[in-house]
Amino acid sequence: MFKFYKKSLALLFIFSLSFCVFAEDLVCKTKNGSLYISYTASARQGDIFSIKLIAKKEPRANALCKVSDAKASIVRVGYTKSPASGDCYALKDKTDTYLCLLPIDSMLKPGDFNLKVSGNFDGVDFSKEYPVSVLEKDFLSETIELNASNTAIKTNTSEKRMAQIDKLNKILFSVNKDAQYAAGTFKPPVTSTRRTAFFGDRRVYAYSNGKNSTSAHYGHDYGVPTGTVVSACADGKVVMAEDRISTGWSVVIEHMPGLYSLYYHMSKLEVEVGQSVKQGERLGLSGSTGLATGPHLHWEVRLLGVAIDPDFFVANKLY
Numbered sequence: 001m002f003k004f005y006k007k008s009l010a011l012l013f014i015f016s017l018s019f020c021v022f023a024e025d026l027v028c029k030t031k032n033g034s035l036y037i038s039y040t041a042s043a044r045q046g047d048i049f050s051i052k053l054i055a056k057k058e059p060r061a062n063a064l065c066k067v068s069d070a071k072a073s074i075v076r077v078g079y080t081k082s083p084a085s086g087d088c089y090a091l092k093d094k095t096d097t098y099l100c101l102l103p104i105d106s107m108l109k110p111g112d113f114n115l116k117v118s119g120n121f122d123g124v125d126f127s128k129e130y131p132v133s134v135l136e137k138d139f140l141s142e143t144i145e146l147n148a149s150n151t152a153i154k155t156n157t158s159e160k161r162m163a164q165i166d167k168l169n170k171i172l173f174s175v176n177k178d179a180q181y182a183a184g185t186f187k188p189p190v191t192s193t194r195r196t197a198f199f200g201d202r203r204v205y206a207y208s209n210g211k212n213s214t215s216a217h218y219g220h221d222y223g224v225p226t227g228t229v230v231s232a233c234a235d236g237k238v239v240m241a242e243d244r245i246s247t248g249w250s251v252v253i254e255h256m257p258g259l260y261s262l263y264y265h266m267s268k269l270e271v272e273v274g275q276s277v278k279q280g281e282r283l284g285l286s287g288s289t290g291l292a293t294g295p296h297l298h299w300e301v302r303l304l305g306v307a308i309d310p311d312f313f314v315a316n317k318l319y
């Protein structure tokens with residue numbers, strides 16, 4: 001009884017330390033080697049599932065067996081459509097490991113899912129399924145009152161704004177398998193911990209004309225004065241640094257295939273597109289440009305186009 005109690009306490013401790021609970025399994029075995037999988041067994045709304053395929057060589061085999069066409073997806077039990085799917089890619093710094101990160105939209109209904117993993121190992125096709133679950137997370141609800149000028153930004157359907165949205169989406173949905181810059185945990189972009197809005201807030205925008213719209217807030221807002229230093233949350237490459245109608249002076253950094261961080265409403269940019277940045281390196285100064293009801297920094301993280309809670313990457317290593 002006591003032993004069981006101690007074990008449960010230890011498990012509870014491990015669980016509360018990290019959002020991730022990992023499971024492992026042998027996926028495929030040939031005469032030349034074995035392929036193992038390590039995956040997150042549960043993830044909260046707005047977090048990610050992390051899937052790692054690890055190839056091991058038999059002592060007599062000449063070389064490490066190749067993994068090709070490996071992909072992963074989650075499918076709700078009883079359904080066929082997948083709300084999250086992606087390809088596994090070979091890690092540059094761990095040649096025996098293939099990684100796939102799957103985003104869980106903060107709006108996805110919690111429940112039981114199957115993680116499907118398939119591909120080819122050493123010339124043999126494999127396909128496996130594992131039960132995983134999406135857990136509920138609490139989100140705040142808020143109403144944002146927009147004055148006439150902010151209403152004009154939010155309802156702006158000009159060609160210029162639509163082109164800006166298209167350009168950003170093209171970046172956020174692109175997956176460059178060679179873009180591997182960050183491996184560890186992220187660091188928040190400002191030293192202040194004062195947040196005025198949170199990831200996943202269920203928002204109602206009340207327009208000055210009496211109409212309204214609803215959406216989830218895609219990032220965290222830090223209530224910092226204009227001129228506060230903003231730094232890169234992790235190593236990466238700057239893929240956007242420009243003034244946009246809705247988000248003001250904005251920076252987007254690519255960290256891993258399909259994984260980007262975004263910084264909005266800045267007053268000054270100090271980086272250019274194509275530049276490599278290190279974690280903690282200055283990107284510029286915060287401000288209140290674009291659609292802002294006051295000075296703040298909006299910090300957002302996207303994986304395969306889906307907004308993910310930036311705190312997940314602060315608490316958990318990428319791999």
Ligand SMILES: [Zn+2]
Nearest residue numbers: 219220221298
């Ligand atoms: Zn925001």
